[in-house]
Amino acid sequence: MPGGEAPVPAAEHHDDGARTLAGLGEAGVLRLIGRELAVVEERRPWPEGSVGIGDDAALLPVSPGGTLVSTDSMAEGHDWLPTWPAGVRTRGFDVGWKAAAQNLSDINAMGGVPTALVMALTGPRRTEAAWIAGVARGLATALLRLGADECRVAGGDLGGADRAGLAVTVLGRPGAHGVLRRTMGEQDLAAVRSEGGAVVHAGSAPGWAAAGLALLLTDRAELEERWHALAPQDRPGPRELVRAVRAQLRPRPPLGAGPAGAGALACGMDVSDGLGRDADRLAAANGVQLWADEAWVAEAAAPLRRLGRLLEIAPEEWVLGGGEDYGLLAVVRPGHGVPPGFRVIGAVPSSSSVPAGHRLLGEAGWDHFA
Amino acid sequence: MPGGEAPVPAAEHHDDGARTLAGLGEAGVLRLIGRELAVVEERRPWPEGSVGIGDDAALLPVSPGGTLVSTDSMAEGHDWLPTWPAGVRTRGFDVGWKAAAQNLSDINAMGGVPTALVMALTGPRRTEAAWIAGVARGLATALLRLGADECRVAGGDLGGADRAGLAVTVLGRPGAHGVLRRTMGEQDLAAVRSEGGAVVHAGSAPGWAAAGLALLLTDRAELEERWHALAPQDRPGPRELVRAVRAQLRPRPPLGAGPAGAGALACGMDVSDGLGRDADRLAAANGVQLWADEAWVAEAAAPLRRLGRLLEIAPEEWVLGGGEDYGLLAVVRPGHGVPPGFRVIGAVPSSSSVPAGHRLLGEAGWDHFA
Numbered sequence: 138m139p140g141g142e143a144p145v146p147a148a149e150h151h152d153d154g155a156r157t158l159a160g161l162g163e164a165g166v167l168r169l170i171g172r173e174l175a176v177v178e179e180r181r182p183w184p185e186g187s188v189g190i191g192d193d194a195a196l197l198p199v200s201p202g203g204t205l206v207s208t209d210s211m212a213e214g215h216d217w218l219p220t221w222p223a224g225v226r227t228r229g230f231d232v233g234w235k236a237a238a239q240n241l242s243d244i245n246a247m248g249g250v251p252t253a254l255v256m257a258l259t260g261p262r263r264t265e266a267a268w269i270a271g272v273a274r275g276l277a278t279a280l281l282r283l284g285a286d287e288c289r290v291a292g293g294d295l296g297g298a299d300r301a302g303l304a305v306t307v308l309g310r311p312g313a314h315g316v317l318r319r320t321m322g323e324q325d326l327a328a329v330r331s332e333g334g335a336v337v338h339a340g341s342a343p344g345w346a347a348a349g350l351a352l353l354l355t356d357r358a359e360l361e362e363r364w365h366a367l368a369p370q371d372r373p374g375p376r377e378l379v380r381a382v383r384a385q386l387r388p389r390p391p392l393g394a395g396p397a398g399a400g401a402l403a404c405g406m407d408v409s410d411g412l413g414r415d416a417d418r419l420a421a422a423n424g425v426q427l428w429a430d431e432a433w434v435a436e437a438a439a440p441l442r443r444l445g446r447l448l449e450i451a452p453e454e455w456v457l458g459g460g461e462d463y464g465l466l467a468v469v470r471p472g473h474g475v476p477p478g479f480r481v482i483g484a485v486p487s488s489s490s491v492p493a494g495h496r497l498l499g500e501a502g503w504d505h506f507a
Numbered sequence: 508m509p510g511g512e513a514p515v516p517a518a519e520h521h522d523d524g525a526r527t528l529a530g531l532g533e534a535g536v537l538r539l540i541g542r543e544l545a546v547v548e549e550r551r552p553w554p555e556g557s558v559g560i561g562d563d564a565a566l567l568p569v570s571p572g573g574t575l576v577s578t579d580s581m582a583e584g585h586d587w588l589p590t591w592p593a594g595v596r597t598r599g600f601d602v603g604w605k606a607a608a609q610n611l612s613d614i615n616a617m618g619g620v621p622t623a624l625v626m627a628l629t630g631p632r633r634t635e636a637a638w639i640a641g642v643a644r645g646l647a648t649a650l651l652r653l654g655a656d657e658c659r660v661a662g663g664d665l666g667g668a669d670r671a672g673l674a675v676t677v678l679g680r681p682g683a684h685g686v687l688r689r690t691m692g693e694q695d696l697a698a699v700r701s702e703g704g705a706v707v708h709a710g711s712a713p714g715w716a717a718a719g720l721a722l723l724l725t726d727r728a729e730l731e732e733r734w735h736a737l738a739p740q741d742r743p744g745p746r747e748l749v750r751a752v753r754a755q756l757r758p759r760p761p762l763g764a765g766p767a768g769a770g771a772l773a774c775g776m777d778v779s780d781g782l783g784r785d786a787d788r789l790a791a792a793n794g795v796q797l798w799a800d801e802a803w804v805a806e807a808a809a810p811l812r813r814l815g816r817l818l819e820i821a822p823e824e825w826v827l828g829g830g831e832d833y834g835l836l837a838v839v840r841p842g843h844g845v846p847p848g849f850r851v852i853g854a855v856p857s858s859s860s861v862p863a864g865h866r867l868l869g870e871a872g873w874d875h876f877a
Binding site for chain 2: 191194195198199203208209211213216242244249253256291292297299309311316318
């Protein structure tokens with residue numbers, strides 16, 4: 138873990154004691170992080186000939202199909218708030234989990250299996266050691282719980298910054314069926330254009346992460362007032378509230394669905410910015426249209442109805458416009474069945490005619506919805 | 508380039524027009540960055556079967572010796588100041604260059620050849636588009652000028668943050684002589700312990716980056732006052748001033764020295780935190796002592812003499828204590844010659860006796876120096 142030094146005069150810093158980044162020092166913090174990551178190291182021992190953490194770089198074993206790589210970062214005040222208007226505090230664990238999850242999702246969306254992850258953690262010297270340990274624990278726990286069974290932690294970097302930030306890069310290997318691209322191959326595209334194709338989705342129910350974000354961003358007193366103002370049958374219960382907040386703070390990409398399904402899928406990508414917006418991208422990449430089945434939209438929106446009443450938002454808007462669920466959106470290859478773990482949520486029509494009982498997926502599909 | 512969305516209410520942001528991140532929007536900024544990176548893409552076309560930027564992840568060709576990976580980040584206000592007390596503004600170009608250089612250095616220090624790089628760039632919405640384009644240009648230029656001839660840009664991420672930050676992850680392949688580790692093999696260690704070994708260094712002259720940092724951190728008026736107060740023969744000239752500032756803002760790791768020298772080196776690492784501190788780490792990793800040749804220290808310090816007079820710092824302190832030159836520090840394998848591009852700067856003594864004309868390298872070697 139090579140650590141960049143902060144070339145800023147010491148006078149700008151404050152040392153708030155041993156339980157902060159400043160108090161522990163770089164070596165102390167690295168030990169702390171190492172302890173939290175040990176559980177991953179234990180379960181994924183480095184094979185002979187590889188090099189783990191401790192040198193200037195790690196050396197990963199040969200990946201015979203090539204190496205997938207993707208990077209994503211999160212910043213305090215932008216991707217999360219230390220304390221949300223709703224009163225919820227974001228724990229280091231949540232940040233570590235989410236940074237891992239959203240990166241693992243990118244590898245999954247390529248039909249790949251994550252093999253290694255590195256992280257660059259930055260923050261003020263007053264950052265609590267427990268918070269940093271939480272980041273490492275959240276990251277390690279996400280690797281174990283989400284089923285990233287081959288993924289090692291291959292290194293990191295600690296640096297100073299005015300506010301906390303975490304950049305994660307994840308490497309992977311293509312699965313047995315090769316990579317899943319955003320753009321269909323020529324044959325698949327021709328077949329989809331002539332026969333049409335099924336639009337499928339795997340992973341957590343779309344909309345919940347967005348509902349969670351809307352909850353978190355609403356003032357607690359206002360939430361309570363709104364909740365009491367609702368008729369009893371319209372009030373969301375604790376389970377719905379918790380489920381939504383959890384979906385936002387600890388997304389669960391359907392790892393395994395990508396590599397298992399890649400052979401039966403013509404194209405795919407992960408849903409990070411919302412079903413509509415990402416469907417728009419997938420459509421544009423292939424010169425086709427993606428339509429959502431109204432029955433599916435209604436079904437996905439139904440359990441969000443009471444949260445929608447609370448926040449005065451049509452739940453369909455969350456389903457179609459909400460991001461950060463990290464599900465996998467794909468089009469089935471004509472002649473193939475729907476792969477396990479996916480469900481049909483719409484269609485690519487074979488002509489430009491409007492499919493019955495469907496609505497066009499795309500930014501326009503939800504922008505004008507509210 | 509998957510882009511994370513900022514879940515913060517729009518009211519917290521300000522749009523200062525089209526020439527800012529906010530004004531251009533994510534798609535506009537990605538186009539801008541793409542234009543700056545095109546020169547790398549042209550010279551390093553993606554081979555058949557690989558996947559470049561545009562999907563959820565890139566797919567790099569198979570690396571037969573395994574994949575090296577390292578990550579490093581920089582943050583405004585900590586790793587650089589937008590405007591330094593000396594009056595120098597840090598350009599986006601400088602930040603891109605340095606982020607690339609310090610990461611490439613890690614691969615070089617492992618005896619490796621950089622093959623791909625991803626970046627996560629974060630900043631406020633008011634960040635100038637020209638600054639962001641500069642980051643991409645600096646990064647691309649560093650790849651071309653520093654000789655990272657196989658290194659592609661494989662992806663990135665744009666995100667919001669209160670202050671600018673850049674996290675870079677670089678991948679590499681081991682060179683023809685395999686990886687260079689911090690820890691010697693058993694045979695090398697036994698030979699070094701019985702016969703002693705030469706401590707060698709490759710790359711830019713140590714101390715210049717630290718002198719540049721000291722210059723940058725000194726108030727401009729004070730610099731001018733000090734300069735005029737010096738006897739004419741003690742005043743540093745514009746060349747020395749520019750060389751020092753450039754060394755700090757645009758370090759030049761000796762790419763190629765690592766992989767070329769790895770066969771003749773018993774252990775090595777890059778000098779990011781200062782020769783003394785990093786020598787301490789190399790020594791501790793092997794249970795040996797590294798000593799610096801006083802004649803070399805004097806020779807390295809001599810051209811820094813006038814800068815030292817200006818800032819009232821003994822130039823030896825910069826040479827032994829200053830970081831961020833990103834040279835390569837190594838110990839020669841007994842029985843091998845000094846590899847091309849390296850020079851002998853000290854010795855690992857065969858016994859615990861003090862070698863004549865040498866001083867112990869280590870934090871203690873310079874901490875008590877001033």
